[in-house]
Amino acid sequence: MKIIVLKFGGTSVGNLKKIAKVAKIITSYINKKYKVIVVSSAMSGVTNELLLKTKKISKNFPDEEKDVILSTGEQISCALIAGKLNELGFKSRSWLGWQLPILTKGNYSSSRIVKIKKNKLINYLKSGGIPIVAGFQGVNSDFRITTLERGGSDTSAILCAKFFNAEKCIIYTDVKGIYTTDPNLIKSAKKINKISYEEMLEMASLGAKVMQPVSIQEARLNRIEIDVRSTFSKKIGTTITRKKNIFSKNTIRGISFTKNDSKLTLIGVKDKPGVAASIFKPLYENSINVDMVIQNISAESRETDLTFTVKLEDLIKTRRLLENNKSIKFKKLVVNENVSKVSIVGVGMITTPGITYRMFKALAKEKINIEVISTSEIKISVLINKKNLKKSVEILHQEFKLNNNL
Amino acid sequence: MKIIVLKFGGTSVGNLKKIAKVAKIITSYINKKYKVIVVSSAMSGVTNELLLKTKKISKNFPDEEKDVILSTGEQISCALIAGKLNELGFKSRSWLGWQLPILTKGNYSSSRIVKIKKNKLINYLKSGGIPIVAGFQGVNSDFRITTLERGGSDTSAILCAKFFNAEKCIIYTDVKGIYTTDPNLIKSAKKINKISYEEMLEMASLGAKVMQPVSIQEARLNRIEIDVRSTFSKKIGTTITRKKNIFSKNTIRGISFTKNDSKLTLIGVKDKPGVAASIFKPLYENSINVDMVIQNISAESRETDLTFTVKLEDLIKTRRLLENNKSIKFKKLVVNENVSKVSIVGVGMITTPGITYRMFKALAKEKINIEVISTSEIKISVLINKKNLKKSVEILHQEFKLNNNL
Numbered sequence: 001m002k003i004i005v006l007k008f009g010g011t012s013v014g015n016l017k018k019i020a021k022v023a024k025i026i027t028s029y030i031n032k033k034y035k036v037i038v039v040s041s042a043m044s045g046v047t048n049e050l051l052l053k054t055k056k057i058s059k060n061f062p063d064e065e066k067d068v069i070l071s072t073g074e075q076i077s078c079a080l081i082a083g084k085l086n087e088l089g090f091k092s093r094s095w096l097g098w099q100l101p102i103l104t105k106g107n108y109s110s111s112r113i114v115k116i117k118k119n120k121l122i123n124y125l126k127s128g129g130i131p132i133v134a135g136f137q138g139v140n141s142d143f144r145i146t147t148l149e150r151g152g153s154d155t156s157a158i159l160c161a162k163f164f165n166a167e168k169c170i171i172y173t174d175v176k177g178i179y180t181t182d183p184n185l186i187k188s189a190k191k192i193n194k195i196s197y198e199e200m201l202e203m204a205s206l207g208a209k210v211m212q213p214v215s216i217q218e219a220r221l222n223r224i225e226i227d228v229r230s231t232f233s234k235k236i237g238t239t240i241t242r243k244k245n246i247f248s249k250n251t252i253r254g255i256s257f258t259k260n261d262s263k264l265t266l267i268g269v270k271d272k273p274g275v276a277a278s279i280f281k282p283l284y285e286n287s288i289n290v291d292m293v294i295q296n297i298s299a300e301s302r303e304t305d306l307t308f309t310v311k312l313e314d315l316i317k318t319r320r321l322l323e324n325n326k327s328i329k330f331k332k333l334v335v336n337e338n339v340s341k342v343s344i345v346g347v348g349m350i351t352t353p354g355i356t357y358r359m360f361k362a363l364a365k366e367k368i369n370i371e372v373i374s375t376s377e378i379k380i381s382v383l384i385n386k387k388n389l390k391k392s393v394e395i396l397h398q399e400f401k402l403n404n405n406l
Numbered sequence: 407m408k409i410i411v412l413k414f415g416g417t418s419v420g421n422l423k424k425i426a427k428v429a430k431i432i433t434s435y436i437n438k439k440y441k442v443i444v445v446s447s448a449m450s451g452v453t454n455e456l457l458l459k460t461k462k463i464s465k466n467f468p469d470e471e472k473d474v475i476l477s478t479g480e481q482i483s484c485a486l487i488a489g490k491l492n493e494l495g496f497k498s499r500s501w502l503g504w505q506l507p508i509l510t511k512g513n514y515s516s517s518r519i520v521k522i523k524k525n526k527l528i529n530y531l532k533s534g535g536i537p538i539v540a541g542f543q544g545v546n547s548d549f550r551i552t553t554l555e556r557g558g559s560d561t562s563a564i565l566c567a568k569f570f571n572a573e574k575c576i577i578y579t580d581v582k583g584i585y586t587t588d589p590n591l592i593k594s595a596k597k598i599n600k601i602s603y604e605e606m607l608e609m610a611s612l613g614a615k616v617m618q619p620v621s622i623q624e625a626r627l628n629r630i631e632i633d634v635r636s637t638f639s640k641k642i643g644t645t646i647t648r649k650k651n652i653f654s655k656n657t658i659r660g661i662s663f664t665k666n667d668s669k670l671t672l673i674g675v676k677d678k679p680g681v682a683a684s685i686f687k688p689l690y691e692n693s694i695n696v697d698m699v700i701q702n703i704s705a706e707s708r709e710t711d712l713t714f715t716v717k718l719e720d721l722i723k724t725r726r727l728l729e730n731n732k733s734i735k736f737k738k739l740v741v742n743e744n745v746s747k748v749s750i751v752g753v754g755m756i757t758t759p760g761i762t763y764r765m766f767k768a769l770a771k772e773k774i775n776i777e778v779i780s781t782s783e784i785k786i787s788v789l790i791n792k793k794n795l796k797k798s799v800e801i802l803h804q805e806f807k808l809n810n811n812l
Contacts, residue, residue: 016459016462016463019463020463050482053422053482053486054486054489056422057422057425057426057486057489057490057493058489058490058492058493060492060493061489061492061493062488062489062492065485065486065488065489065492065499065500066485066489068481068482068484068485068500068502069481069482069485069486071481072478072481072482075474075475075477075478075481076456076459076474076475076478078474079471079472079474079475080460080463080471080475082468082471083460083463083464083467083468083471083472084463084464086464086466086467086468086471087463087464087466087467093470093471094471094474096474096551098504099549099550143505144505145502
């Protein structure tokens with residue numbers, strides 16, 4: 001069987017007219033003799049609306065029941081798509097997480113798929129049916145509904161592609177593909193034709209919100225090729241694939257950035273073993289993600305300054321935790337809310353010398369001060385003043401020739 | 407175990423504030439040492455909203471998928487109630503149709519419950535949990551979601567009471583009980599303290615929309631006592647029970663009426679065997695419910711007039727079927743859309759002579775013309791001009807002393 005997985009995001013099924021469009025895309029693959037497995041998100045806005053209800057009931061609304069509620073979003077969109085396909089004369093039905101089943105483990109509201117049982121769906125495909133699988137949901141060993149992390153429908157789709165040995169997984173969304181940077185900020189941003197899993201992972205986790213990082217990681221591990229494209233355009237999108245499939249002269253694939261970072265500096269911290277751990281432990285325990293960290297080297301003095309970034313939404317909590325923690329001794333806490341992180345991403349970086357230098361020089365030329373630096377094998381991130389964000393991305397976009405076709 | 411079933415209707419769980427009220431009622435029974443099984447409807451309006459979506463997708467939206475969609479209404483309300491109870495410190499969870507399971511047979515969208523599996527829920531009750539069971543839904547042998555007839559949550563509750571041997575089933579709704587007639591039309595309408603299943607069945611199917619007839623029939627067959635009362639009032643409501651438990655001097659228990667009937671008269675129908683069947687067969691095949699029927703006796707002539715009533719919403723379809731049916735010969739079709747059916751209901755009727763006479767006399771005195779009459783053992787219905795509806799109900803309410811306390 002030539003199987004293909006088509007995943008439709010929330011905006012793609014956002015209203016009944018769009019669902020008709022989705023049905024048309026699905027049948028075009030049927031006409032090409034594919035066996036199609038469809039995975040759908042909830043109609044856009046629905047999940048947030050449902051979530052709001054639970055929050056109004058209780059600040060500690062139980063995750064078990066939250067999952068029962070949130071899963072209805074996909075339940076409805078899948079049944080509507082199946083209904084539309086029936087209307088068009090195709091055999092189709094919805095398949096909910098507990099029906100296949102899609103087995104999950106882990107906590108409610110952030111479960112992970114461990115297995116998708118195949119036989120029912122294979123029989124259904126053989127009978128000529130088009131299964132519409134509810135994304136974002138599964139069932140656990142207690143026979144209760146679970147949901148994955150937010151945006152988990154991508155993961156549902158990738159794992160359907162894995163378990164059913166699909167040729168490909170196509171993510172239909174509201175953007176035309178992955179761009180060299182955010183086209184809303186930089187007009188000259190270009191659509192990338194091919195990007196490696198690794199680059200996409202950096203782009204995704206750094207703020208390019210097209211796909212959920214966990215899903216890309218799953219695709220990478222299982223070597224599933226992903227196409228990201230628009231539901232509302234016939235143009236080809238971006239293929240996310242293995243490094244070896246990419247032939248491009250560009251060292252840098254894209255530039256991502258964040259707008260919601262904040263920088264904290266603890267001045268005059270006692271410099272002794274274990275002090276960093278005692279600072280970060282309470283943050284970890286409160287699920288606060290610490291991103292960039294630098295500590296001044298203190299060869300002589302017994303004091304040091306410690307700087308790190310957290311998401312803006314975690315700032316107040318972080319501050320309170322630091323100030324109330326008696327085991328941390330420091331002289332002063334300085335906070336900067338006006339920072340942005342800009343990152344250049346590309347697998348070619350590791351084999352190309354001088355990238356760091358080119359980046360810093362380009363920024364320096366425009367007198368943009370770099371506050372913090374962090375690097376990985378395929379990316380370099382710098383923290384800058386938020387007011388310089390657009391300019392920084394623009395000059396880096398130019399410096400690494402991302403305006404050219406890729 | 408002292409088990410009680412509490413069922414909450416759509417308006418009782420209509421918003422989050424009301425759900426808080428519902429939670430309070432539930433815990434009051436827990437405090438009285440009851441083991442409580444809760445059955446909930448969808449939040450008011452939700453089912454219609456979902457239904458509208460399916461209708462916009464397709465006029466022939468498949469019932470299988472419609473059930474997947476409609477069942478989300480109860481899925482959400484149950485989880486919200488369970489979440490609220492958790493917030494209040496009680497152990498509670500939602501139980502969906504497929505989880506117990508509640509096994510159904512029959513067509514999608516009008517399935518009937520054949521069994522409710524007990525062990526999981528019994529264990530849960532023993533562990534001190536408060537189960538919130540989704541009404542209106544079940545699962546069939548194909549492991550697919552089914553729904554009952556509209557209003558089927560009443561049936562879900564009654565059958566929970568049956569399978570779990572509950573002491574009682576309490577239907578919490580937005581009215582204070584069953585009234586002698588519609589209090590919106592007749593100010594002097596009185597709440598009935600006790601009514602028999604049989605009377606309630608007549609009242610329900612004749613237009614008193616408090617409970618779904620199928621659910622009352624199930625209660626009657628299984629001798630389950632039902633209390634109908636308001637979620638928003640502390641006053642006791644109406645008990646629906648066996649005839650032998652009712653001690654009341656009133657022969658007539660209540661008066662029900664319809665506003666959406668229409669009368670059709672076929673004039674000059676050939677009077678030969680099988681003609682009535684040939685008229686009603688196409689109506690039956692098109693799911694049109696024929697209510698009152700009278701045929702003039704034609705001793706000499708070979709022609710007769712045939713009169714019957716159908717719901718106003720079926721009138722156009724009925725008319726078309728009659729006029730397009732070549733096998734039916736008649737001279738003329740006369741339609742009257744301005745008719746109402748008024749019925750007096752009471753189990754005492756069968757042993758009390760003169761009820762029919764009193765009814766007709768009371769109407770005649772006010773010069774209200776009776777167009778069609780039909781009777782059963784416990785009710786007498788008359789068809790009258792709609793303009794006389796209020797007056798008719800008023801004088802019958804007085805004639806049979808329903809203004810007095812019952």
